[in-house]
Amino acid sequence: MTEPLIFELSIPGRKGVRLPELDVPESELPADLLRDDLPLPEVSEVDVVRHYLRLSQLNYAVDKGIYPLGSCTMKYNPKINEVAARLPGFVGIHPLQDELTVQGALYLMYHLQEQLKAISGFDAISLQPAAGAHGELTGVLIMRKYHLDRGETQRDTMLIPDSAHGTNPASTSMSGLRVVEIPSDARGNVDLEAMKAYMNERLIGIMITNPNTLGLFDENLEAICQMVHEAGGLVYGDGANMNALMGIMRPAEIGIDVMHFNLHKTFSTPHGGGGPGSGPVGVVAKLADFLPAPIVVKEVDAEEEAEEEAPLYTFYDPPKSIGRVKSFWGHFSVMIKAYTYIRMLGDEGVRRAAEYAVLNANYLLSRIRDVYPLPYDRICKHEFVVEGRFEDAPGVRALDIAKRLIDYGVHPPTNYFPLIVHEALMIEPTETESKQEVDRYADILLKIAEEAKTDPDLLHEAPHNAPVRRLDEVYAARQKILRYRRDQQ
Amino acid sequence: MVFVPHTEEERQAMLKAIGVEKMDDLFYDVPARYRYPTLGLEAPLTEMEVLEELRELSEANLNAYRTPTFLGAGIYRHWVPAVVDYVLSRGEFYTAYTPYQAEISQGTLTAIFEYQSLICDLTGMEVANASHYDGATAAAEAVIQAYNVFRGKRKKVVLAPTLHPHYREVIRTYTQGMGLEIVGDEALEKPLEEVVEMVDEQTFAFIVQTPNFFGEIEPLEGLADEVHTRGKKALLAVAVNPISLGLLKPPGEYGADIVFGDGQPLGLGLNFGGPTLGFYATKMRYVHQMAGRIVGETKDVEGKRGFVLTLTSREQHIRRHRATSNICSNQGIMTLAATVYLSALGKDGLRKVALANYHKAHYAAERIAALPGYTVVADKPFFNEFVVECPAPVAEINDFLLNEWDYEIIGGYDLSRDYPHLARHMLVAVTEMNGRDEIDDFVEALRAFADYHQVEVEA
Numbered sequence: 001m002t003e004p005l006i007f008e009l010s011i012p013g014r015k016g017v018r019l020p021e022l023d024v025p026e027s028e029l030p031a032d033l034l035r036d037d038l039p040l041p042e043v044s045e046v047d048v049v050r051h052y053l054r055l056s057q058l059n060y061a062v063d064k065g066i067y068p069l070g071s072c073t074m075k076y077n078p079k080i081n082e083v084a085a086r087l088p089g090f091v092g093i094h095p096l097q098d099e100l101t102v103q104g105a106l107y108l109m110y111h112l113q114e115q116l117k118a119i120s121g122f123d124a125i126s127l128q129p130a131a132g133a134h135g136e137l138t139g140v141l142i143m144r145k146y147h148l149d150r151g152e153t154q155r156d157t158m159l160i161p162d163s164a165h166g167t168n169p170a171s172t173s174m175s176g177l178r179v180v181e182i183p184s185d186a187r188g189n190v191d192l193e194a195m196k197a198y199m200n201e202r203l204i205g206i207m208i209t210n211p212n213t214l215g216l217f218d219e220n221l222e223a224i225c226q227m228v229h230e231a232g233g234l235v236y237g238d239g240a241n242m243n244a245l246m247g248i249m250r251p252a253e254i255g256i257d258v259m260h261f262n263l264h265k266t267f268s269t270p271h272g273g274g275g276p277g278s279g280p281v282g283v284v285a286k287l288a289d290f291l292p293a294p295i296v297v298k299e300v301d302a303e304e305e306a307e308e309e310a311p312l313y314t315f316y317d318p319p320k321s322i323g324r325v326k327s328f329w330g331h332f333s334v335m336i337k338a339y340t341y342i343r344m345l346g347d348e349g350v351r352r353a354a355e356y357a358v359l360n361a362n363y364l365l366s367r368i369r370d371v372y373p374l375p376y377d378r379i380c381k382h383e384f385v386v387e388g389r390f391e392d393a394p395g396v397r398a399l400d401i402a403k404r405l406i407d408y409g410v411h412p413p414t415n416y417f418p419l420i421v422h423e424a425l426m427i428e429p430t431e432t433e434s435k436q437e438v439d440r441y442a443d444i445l446l447k448i449a450e451e452a453k454t455d456p457d458l459l460h461e462a463p464h465n466a467p468v469r470r471l472d473e474v475y476a477a478r479q480k481i482l483r484y485r486r487d488q489q
Numbered sequence: 490m491v492f493v494p495h496t497e498e499e500r501q502a503m504l505k506a507i508g509v510e511k512m513d514d515l516f517y518d519v520p521a522r523y524r525y526p527t528l529g530l531e532a533p534l535t536e537m538e539v540l541e542e543l544r545e546l547s548e549a550n551l552n553a554y555r556t557p558t559f560l561g562a563g564i565y566r567h568w569v570p571a572v573v574d575y576v577l578s579r580g581e582f583y584t585a586y587t588p589y590q591a592e593i594s595q596g597t598l599t600a601i602f603e604y605q606s607l608i609c610d611l612t613g614m615e616v617a618n619a620s621h622y623d624g625a626t627a628a629a630e631a632v633i634q635a636y637n638v639f640r641g642k643r644k645k646v647v648l649a650p651t652l653h654p655h656y657r658e659v660i661r662t663y664t665q666g667m668g669l670e671i672v673g674d675e676a677l678e679k680p681l682e683e684v685v686e687m688v689d690e691q692t693f694a695f696i697v698q699t700p701n702f703f704g705e706i707e708p709l710e711g712l713a714d715e716v717h718t719r720g721k722k723a724l725l726a727v728a729v730n731p732i733s734l735g736l737l738k739p740p741g742e743y744g745a746d747i748v749f750g751d752g753q754p755l756g757l758g759l760n761f762g763g764p765t766l767g768f769y770a771t772k773m774r775y776v777h778q779m780a781g782r783i784v785g786e787t788k789d790v791e792g793k794r795g796f797v798l799t800l801t802s803r804e805q806h807i808r809r810h811r812a813t814s815n816i817c818s819n820q821g822i823m824t825l826a827a828t829v830y831l832s833a834l835g836k837d838g839l840r841k842v843a844l845a846n847y848h849k850a851h852y853a854a855e856r857i858a859a860l861p862g863y864t865v866v867a868d869k870p871f872f873n874e875f876v877v878e879c880p881a882p883v884a885e886i887n888d889f890l891l892n893e894w895d896y897e898i899i900g901g902y903d904l905s906r907d908y909p910h911l912a913r914h915m916l917v918a919v920t921e922m923n924g925r926d927e928i929d930d931f932v933e934a935l936r937a938f939a940d941y942h943q944v945e946v947e948a
C-alpha cells in the first residue's frame with residue numbers, strides 16, 4: 001500500500017473548501033481563550049477526493065462480492081434505502097422542532113415500531129438504542145428495573161450460555177449484575193441440567209441467542225423459557241440472528257420477554273465499516289412501562305376529531321422508564337432504510353428472505369461438510385460453524401484459511417467465534433447471494449483445503465494478493481502508534 | 490422475489506444437495522405451533538412506489554435547511570461540503586463491516602487512524618478511540634472510564650448543571666446498576682465555581698461542558714488543577730463542541746483528562762438527531778481504561794506500513810464480562826464524514842467556520858439585546874449559542890414565529906423544558922448558515938411578537 005496519510009499530503013498554505021465572506025460586523029474575540037495553532041491538514045478539494053477514493057479501493061465490501069461474516073448478516077444493502085434516507089425532508093429536520101412540523105418523521109417511526117411488532121410479536125418497541133450492544137444494555141436494565149419495581153431487590157444473576165457473543169456478558173456487568181456462564185450440551189443447545197442450579201430467587205433471567213451462535217435453533221428453547229419464568233426470571237433474546245426467523249416464528253410467542261433487533265443486520269441497513277447500527281428493543285406488555293423514553297405513539301383522539309392543531313403522532317415517556325439511553329430519538333436515518341426495506345418485502349418477502357438465508361447456509365454446508373470438520377451436525381439456520389483445521393495438515397489454522405480466502409478475492413468468515421468451537425469458522429452467506437456466488441465460495445474453500453495439505457506455506461504466508469501482506473498485530477499493540485505525529489515522522 | 494436471486498430450478502437443486510425435500514424441512518426444529526405466523530405487514534411495494542410514499546412523508550416535514558432556523562441545543566445546522574457525501578456514498582466504505590480482516594480493510598482502517606489523529610489534534614489530547622454512539626453515550630463512558638481508573642474504589646461523580654440535559658440523563662441511565670453517587674446538578678442554578686467545590690477525595694471525576702449547554706465558554710484555566718487537588722487526582726472530563734475548537738484553546742491544553750463530545754457539527758446533517766458521532770479522547774496513560782475500538786499503525790511481513798484494530802484486550806469479544814464497555818458496532822461511517830469534513834475545510838476552513846459562528850451569534854445577540862422586552866443573559870463569553878430572556882413563555886413566541894409571522898421561522902430552544910427556573914428563556918443558536926437577512930428578520934419577528942404581546946397584555 002502506498003497511499004499516504006492525509007497529513008502527508010498537506011502543503012502549508014493550501015486551502016480546501018471555501019466559505020462565503022462574513023456578512024456581519026466582527027465582534028471582539030476573547031483573546032485569552034483562543035488557540036495558537038490549529039494543526040489540521042492543508043489540502044485541496046481534489047486532494048481530498050482522490051485520497052479517499054484511493055483509500056476506498058483498498059476495502060472489500062458487500063458491493064464487491066460475497067461477505068459471509070458469521071453473526072453479521074452482511075446482506076445486500078438496497079440502493080433505494082440510500083436515496084430514501086437522503087431525501088431533503090429527512091436530512092433537514094432538527095430533533096427539537098415542534099412535533100407538528102415533523103409528522104412525516106414520526107409517522108415513519110411509529111410504523112417502523114408497528115412493523116417490528118408484527119415481525120416479532122412484541123407489544124411495545126423503543127427505537128432509541130444505537131446498536132445491538134446498546135439494545136442489550138437497554139434490555140438488561142429493563143429486566144433489572146422490572147424486578148426492582150416488584151420489590152425483588154435480591155435478584156442479581158444473569159445466565160449466559162458459553163456460546164454467547166461477548167457483548168452479552170459485557171452488557172450484563174455494565175448493568176451491575178452477576179454473570180453465570182452456562183455450558184452448551186452435545187447437540188449445541190443450552191444445557192438444561194446446568195441451568196437448574198440457578199433457578200432461585202437470585203435469578204434475573206437468561207440472555208439467549210436463537211438461533212444460537214452455532215447457527216442452530218435451540219431445541220430446548222420453550223423449556224428454557226418455561227423454566228426461567230417459573231423461577232420468576234425473564235428471558236432476553238439477542239436478536240442478532242433474526243434473519244433466520246422473520247416470518248418463520250415470532251420470538252415473543254415462544255416466551256422471549258425482551259429482545260433487540262439489529263436493523264444493520266436483518267433489515268438491510270449498511271454497516272458503514274463499523275456503524276452506525278440501530279438496535280431497537282421489543283418487549284412484552286408487562287415490560288412496556290420500562291422502555292427508554294421516549295417512544296412514538298398515535299393519538300387516536302386527534303385523528304377522530306381531525307383537529308388540525310393536535311399532532312397525530314407524538315413522543316411519549318413510559319412511566320417507569322429506565323431513562324433515555326442516548327441523545328434525541330435514535331438513529332433516524334437508519335430507521336428510514338429499515339422501514340423502506342420492510343415496506344418493499346411485506347409478509348411474503350420477509351419470510352422468503354429468512355428461508356433463502358437458511359437455504360444458502362445449508363447448501364454451502366452440504367458442499368464443504370465432508371472436508372471441514374463439523375462439530376454439531378444438524379440442519380443449520382442462517383449460518384453454521386465448522387472447524388478450520390485438518391488432521392492431515394496439522395500446522396494450518398483457521399486464521400490461515402481466512403487469510404488465504406482473501407487471495408481468491410472473497411471475504412473470510414468470522415473466525416475464533418464462538419469460543420466453544422476450536423479454530424471456528426462461522427459462515428453466513430445470507431439470502432442475497434446467488435447459487436453461483438455460494439458455489440464459487442464453496443469451490444474456493446475446497447481448493448484451500450487441498451492447498452493446506454499440498455502447500456501449507458501458501459496459507460501460512462497468505463494473503464499474497466491484497467493491498468498489504470499479513471499485518472503484525474503484536475507489533476501494533478506493543479508500539480501503540482495510535483495517531484499521526486508530525487514531529488516523529 | 491425481492492433481493493433473492495434464486496430461480497425455482499436452483500432452489501430445487503439446492504434442496505436436493507442438502508438432502509431435504511422442501512423448504513419446510515429446513516425448519517423442522519421450530520415448534521410447529523409457532524411456525525409461519527401471519528405477520529400482517531402492509532402489502533409489498535416496488536422501489537418506484539416506496540419512494541413515492543417516502544417522498545410524501547419527507548415532504549410532510551418542515552425542512553430546517555430551507556427555513557430560517559435558530560435551534561441548536563446539541564444539534565447544529567452547518568454547511569456540509571459536497572465531497573463529504575461523495576465519499577460516504579462509496580460502496581467500498583459504506584457496505585463494509587467493522588475492519589476485522591485488516592488486509593482488505595485498509596481503506597477503513599487508514600481513515601479511522603486519520604480520524605483518531607484529527608480528534609487528538611483538535612482536542613489537544615494524546616489518544617482517541619474510533620467513536621461512541623453520540624455525545625451522551627460518550628459522557629457515560631467517560632464516567633465509567635474514570636470510575637475504572639480508581640478501580641471502583643471511589644463512588645462519587647460531580648456533574649456541572651450546565652452539561653447537556655441528555656448527557657446528564659444518559660449518565661444516570663448507564664450507571665443505574667453501579668451504585669454511584671451523582672451530584673452537582675441538583676441545584677440547576679448553582680454557578681460552576683460552587684459546583685467544583687463538591688469535588689472531594691471520594692470523587693473520581695468532574696464532568697463539565699464548554700461551550701456549555703447555554704453556549705457560554707467555561708473558564709477552564711486552573712480547573713484541572715482544582716479538580717486534581719480537591720479530588721486527589723480525580724479526573725476532569727470536558728464535553729466540547731468540535732467546531733468551537735477551530736477557534737478556542739483545546740481542553741487538552743488546560744490539563745483535561747478526558748475530552749469528548751458530539752461530532753454532529755463535523756459534516757453530518759440534522760437527520761432528526763441521529764445518527765451522530767461520539768468522539769472521545771484521553772491521555773495515553775489511561776488508554777487501557779478507555780472503551781471502544783482503537784486503530785494502530787503496524788507493518789506487514791514485508792515491512793510495509795499498515796493499520797489494524799489494536800489493544801483489543803480491553804474489549805468485550807476478548808474480555809467478556811470484564812470488558813471496559815460492551816460497545817461493538819459504533820459510528821464507523823460518521824467518523825469518515827468527520828474526517829473528510831475536517832480535511833476538506835482544513836486549517837483555514839475550520840477556523841473560518843468557527844469565526845463565522847462566533848461573529849454571527851454575537852451580531853444576533855447584540856441586535857436582540859437592543860429590543861425592548863428581551864435581555865441577553867450572558868455572564869461569560871459565548872460561542873455560537875446564547876440565552877435570551879423573553880417577554881413571554883418561549884413556546885408562545887415559537888408558535889408566533891412559526892405560524893403567525895409573515896413566513897415560517899424555527900425559533901430557539903425553550904429552556905424551561907429542562908430548567909424550570911428559566912421559564913421565559915430561549916436558547917438561540919446561530920451558525921454560518923444564518924445569513925444576515927435571516928438574522929435581521931428573526932429580530933424583526935421577535936420585535937413584532939413583543940409589540941403584539943404588549944397589545945394582548947393591555948387588552
Ligand SMILES: Cc1ncc(COP(=O)(O)O)c(C=O)c1O
Nearest residue numbers: 071131132133165240277817818
Ligand atoms: C450475536 C451478536 N450479539 C450482539 C452483537 C452486537 O451488535 P452490535 O455490533 O450492533 O452492537 C453482535 C454483533 O456482531 C452479534 O453477532
